[in-house]
Amino acid sequence: MGSYKQLEVQFEEPNPKKWCVPLKEDVFVAFMNKGNFITHKALCEGSLFSPLLFGKFFDPSDAFPLWEFDSDVLLSNARSSNNNQCTVDWAQTETDYVLKAEIPGVGKGVIRVTIEDEKVLEVSGQLRLKIEAGVKDWRAGNWWEHGCVRRIELPENADWKKTEAFLSTGDHTLLEVKIPKIPPNISDVP
16 A cells, blocks of 8 residues: 655745756657666656657756646647556646646655746656765756656746645555646636
8 A cells, every 4th residue: 555645845946057958859869778777767758757748859857838738639649659658647627737647767755846936847856866976966967867857837827835746655656736726806707
């Protein structure tokens, strides 16, 4: 039986050294060709962290306007593949934006959920706990060699201060992030 716990959502100012090295498609292909099992699992197609999640290459360290798209449409390639390994879903209700994802290959102790500059939801996980001497922050260089990230633009009406994240572990590690919507002003309702 697994456990279910709430993660601390951190709030940060933008850091120009974090995610400053973009992941290019040719670098990603070469890296995956020499990568290990954990890396393949964390960055595989269908994973939240995969640069190929949306059907074509997109650097996961660049913020993506996820909630502007329907998950069934944007993930149709990943869901229709023979592997059917898509482990991501998102939706919005009347009151919340919700992101759910299996977090393969990433231990529960190294998942971070951050809101940056009130505008970007960032989910990151460190895969390699041993980092070379002299490296202060694994996110500052070739971050894909040490971990993974997905950065998502928050909608204008997201109540980012009330973001909650939950992690359940068992056979799979599952992340759920809920971002409440700012209620419409009563005078704005017809």
